[in-house]
Every structure is written in structure tokens, then in C-alpha cells.
């Protein structure tokens with residue numbers, strides 16, 4: 188019996204007539220204590236997949252179960268590290284983590300909670316910054332706070348959404364080592380979403396590619412049997428590493444040629460373009476020259 | 491840098507000088523009834539130099555009048571915030587509530603204080619002596635609460651989905667979500683609304699005092715118009731302007747505190 192299971196999960200967005208499935212027929216099963224990495228192109232539906240496991244969204248069809256229980260809503264048994272940190276900016280590092288601890292362990296004494304919070308701030312090496320607000324932290328530090336917040340809830344499963352996506356290569360490497368160390372200490376079940384296959388292989392027990400969207404689905408699960416602790420410097424020459432890497436890339440690139448990729452992302456454009464007043468304003472009931480900032484989504488298709 | 495400082499001081503002074511010159515010329519040429527700047531100062535001297543003196547009900551130092559007006563504004567404004575903020579939250583949170591009340595709000599919003607005041611007086615007619623005060627408070631509150639209502643609603647709708655996701659993942663209760671997430675995230679918008687509301691409340695006070703004849707800057711202004719002491723009209727206008735400007739500055743500072751959040 189798997190610990191976490193997704194069976195025939197599909198999820199789409201948009202109104203019924205023009206609905207596109209982002210994920211179609213996704214199957215996944217995880218054992219307790221496993222570290223699984225999911226790699227995919229930008230916009231293929233990784234965050235959507237993670238939200239389904241977190242219980243933030245419900246699938247259109249199929250089921251998501253944890254310990255054989257259907258996931259219908261978010262809960263403190265699943266710790267989430269969001270793609271954009273999502274710390275509350277009006278709370279300090281300590282307060283952000285404390286809020287989570289208050290929720291996860293309402294019956295603990297204040298002293299015990301305090302000690303627990305401090306222990307987790309120490310775990311991510313942020314003791315000197317404990318009283319700072321998120322705005323006063325660097326991106327890497329915010330990401331560590333976010334990680335500490337998730338860990339402090341002592342969840343059964345940790346869901347990491349591109350936790351290192353916005354960081355430079357050096358910070359990324361440091362934090363990868365931290366994640367690896369923390370995982371080995373706690374042996375939690377982890378689902379890591381990433382856009383970097385190397386990161387997935389370095390950290391995970393299994394790596395699963397997500398095909399290009401729309402209608403993305405999970406590809407074959409590839410076991411990473413490289414013994415731990417893994418050495419970043421020699422990893423690049425490890426024949427197993429190279430084989431897995433090739434396998435992942437081949438699969439993902441071939442999935443892309445079968446399925447034209449569309450990268451859709453939200454754009455926030457400054458409102459600086461003037462309208463062309465010479466043009467007719469209401470040709471077919473629609474005000475035409477649209478201001479650029481009204482176009483919030485842009486799709487770039489790549490052959 | 492030094493040049494810039496000088497400009498910042500001199501240029502506004504040029505503006506003041508130009509307006510006073512225009513005033514002087516007007517009073518000397520086409521508007522014979524308009525008191526000249528010097529006559530205005532002569533007539534206002536007592537009121538400005540002894541700002542807290544009380545010679546009679548409607549003959550008091552200008553700051554004493556201002557103080558009465560500010561008290562009334564404070565009460566009406568407080569009422570506007572207490573009523574307006576929760577309405578704003580309800581509008582922001584519930585689409586149904588918005589659909590029910592948004593049209594009526596859009597219709598009531600542009601109604602002038604001059605139109606509300608008589609209704610206020612009618613509403614509180616039974617209150618006897620305090621009817622005029624209650625009517626004025628009603629008018630101030632209903633006219634000045636709209637910016638608070640609308641800005642709060644916009645602020646609540648603009649709370650990033652990320653924060654709400656955090657609240658859901660942490661399983662915060664409804665009240666905790668409200669106090670730990672929604673209110674802090676909305677505060678900057680709320681304070682913008684509060685600032686605009688205060689501006690309107692101060693605008694309304696004059697109309698309210700004029701019509702009810704209560705002692706205050708507005709009441710004084712109207713009485714002196716009827717008593718043909720036109721110099722004092724100008725004194726009142728300047729006082730109202732300076733106080734309004736001061737209030738706006740004050741609120742901007744408070745607002746700025748919450749912007750960084």
C-alpha cells in the first residue's frame with residue numbers, strides 16, 4: 188500500500204467550452220520516507236500537481252490519497268514550501284514560523300513552542316536574522332525560512348515547489364546540500380518539484396519527468412541508486428548520473444516534439460503604452476486598441 | 491543641492507505672492523466688495539492674535555472655532571471608519587454581498603452633503619436640542635465613509651492568493667485568517683481610504699455647520715456673511731485650508747508607516 192497515491196488524476200482550467208487540461212491521467216505512488224523529484228518544463232503544470240497533493244485544488248477526475256485517505260483540503264500533515272516563498276511580510280522570521288507551530292501544536296506550552304521555533308531557525312542557519320522581516324532577507328534566506336516553517340510543523344510529507352528556482356548557482360548548491368542534510372536527519376517523505384534535472388538527481392531517490400503541457404503527464408520513474416552522501420564534485424563523472432541525466436533529457440525533449448510546448452506565464456506590464464486614439468474605439472463591441480497592461484497572460488509557442 | 495532647497499522654498503512663495511497680488515488687484519478694480527488683503531488682516535487681527543478668546547457664542551478666537559469643528563469632525567469621522575471598514579471587508583470578501591449592495595453604494599456615493607443634511611435633521615428631529623449635532627454627525631459619517639468602504643474592498647480583493655494559500659495550508663481558523671492575514675494585508679489600502687475619508691469629513695463640516703448654525707469655522711463663516719463682515723469669510727477659508735492641509739499631511743505620514751508593511 189503506497190503512502191501517497193495519485194490515480195488517473197486530471198485537472199484543467201478555463202470555462203467549460205474552452206477548457207484545456209493542464210494535467211491528464213497522472214499516476215504516482217510514493218513510499219514512506221522516499222525522496223522523489225519531479226522535473227518539468229516551465230508552465231507544464233508542476234505547481235498544479237503540487238497544489239493537488241497539498242489539497243489546495245481538487246482534481247477534475249481521479250483521486251489523491253495519503254495513507255489511503257482521500258485528500259480533500261490542505262492540512263498540517265503536508266508541509267508546503269511555495270515557489271515564491273509566501274512568507275507573511277508583516278511578521279518576522281520567528282513570528283512566521285511561530286504561526287505555523289501554533290497551528291500544528293496547539294496544546295504545547297509557550298516555552299516548548301518557543302524552543303521548537305528556535306530549533307528550526309537554527310536548523311536552517313538563520314539565528315542571526317530571527318527578528319528580521321522577510322523584506323530584509325535575501326532570496327536564499329527567505330527560502331530557508333519557508334523551509335523551516337514547513338519543517339517546524341513536523342508534517343508527514345514535505346512538498347517543495349522549485350524551492351531553489353530563483354537562486355544563483357552557488358547559493359543553490361549550498362541550499363541543496365542543506366536540504367539533503369535535513370532530509371537525512373528527518374527521513375521525511377519529500378516531493379521536490381524542480382526545473383533542473385541535475386538537482387533532482389543529486390537529491391532524490393527517484394526522478395520522474397513531467398511531459399510538456401498541455402495534457403502533461405508523468406513519464407517513467409527513474410531510480411537513482413547513487414549511494415549517499417553524494418559528492419557534488421565527482422557526481423558529474425559518475426556513469427550512473429550521466430545515464431540517468433541522458434534518460435531524463437531524452438524523454439523530456441521527445442515529449443516536447445510530440446506536443447508543441449506553450450509557455451504561458453502571467454505578465455505584469457507597466458501601464459505606459461498610450462492608446463492609439465486614431466483607431467475606431469468600438470468596432471465589434473470590443474474596445475480595440477487594448478492597453479498592454481490589460482493583457483495579463485502571454486503564450487509563446489515554440490515549434 | 492543648495493539650489494534645489496532654495497527653489498523648494500522660493501517657488502511656492504512666488505505662488506502665494508501671485509495669488510495675493512491677484513486678490514489685491516481684484517479688490518481694487520472689479521470686485522469692490524472684496525476686502526483687500528490689508529483690510530482682511532486688520533479685521534481678523536483679534537481673532538488670529540487671541541485665537542482662544544471667547545467673547546460670545548458666535549464671536550470667538552479662530553482656533554477655538556477650529557477646535558469645535560475638529561471635535562465634530564472627529565466624532566463623525568470615527569463613526570464613518572467604524573461603519574465603513576466592516577462594510578468594505580464584507581464587499582471584498584463576498585461576491586453576493588457586493589452584488590446586493592454595490593449598486594446602491596454607487597448611487598448614494600455622489601450625493602452631496604448639502605442633500606444629506608436636511609435628511610439628517612429630519613431623522614433626528616425627535617432628539618430635541620441635540621438634533622442638529624446628530625444630523626451633522628450623520629451627514630459627516632455618510633459622506634466620508636465611501637473612500638474607506640471602497641478602498642478596503644479593493645484591498646481585500648487584492649490580497650495575494652499566496653497569503654491565502656498559506657492560511658489554508660496552516661489551517662488558520664476564520665478569525666485567525668482575518669486578523670493574521672486579511673487585515674494586515676489590507677492595511678495599506680485601508681489607510682489610503684482613511685486619509686481620503688478624513689479629507690471629505692473636513693469638507694463636509696463646513697456645509698453642516700453653515701446649515702445648522704453651530705459654532706465652528708463653518709458656522710462663523712456663514713454668520714459673518716450674513717453680518718456683512720466679508721473679511722472674516724476669507725479668514726475662515728484660509729483657516730479651513732490650512733487645517734485640511736495639516737490633516738492630510740498627518741494622515742500621509744501615518745499611511746506611509748503602513749505602506750512598507
Ligand SMILES: Nc1ncnc2c1ncn2[C@@H]1O[C@H](COP(=O)(O)OP(=O)(O)OP(=O)(O)O)[C@@H](O)[C@H]1O
Pocket residue numbers: 200201209227228229230231232233234235236270382400451452
Ligand atoms: N488558476 C489558474 N487558472 C487558469 N490557468 C491556470 C491556473 N493555474 C495554472 N494555470 C495554467 O496551468 C498551466 C500550468 O501552470 P503551473 O503553475 O502548474 O506551471 P508550472 O509547471 O508550475 O510552471 P513554472 O515552472 O513556471 O512554475 C499554465 O499554462 C497556467 O497558465
Ligand SMILES: [Mg+2]
Pocket residue numbers: 233234235270348349
Ligand atoms: Mg510552478
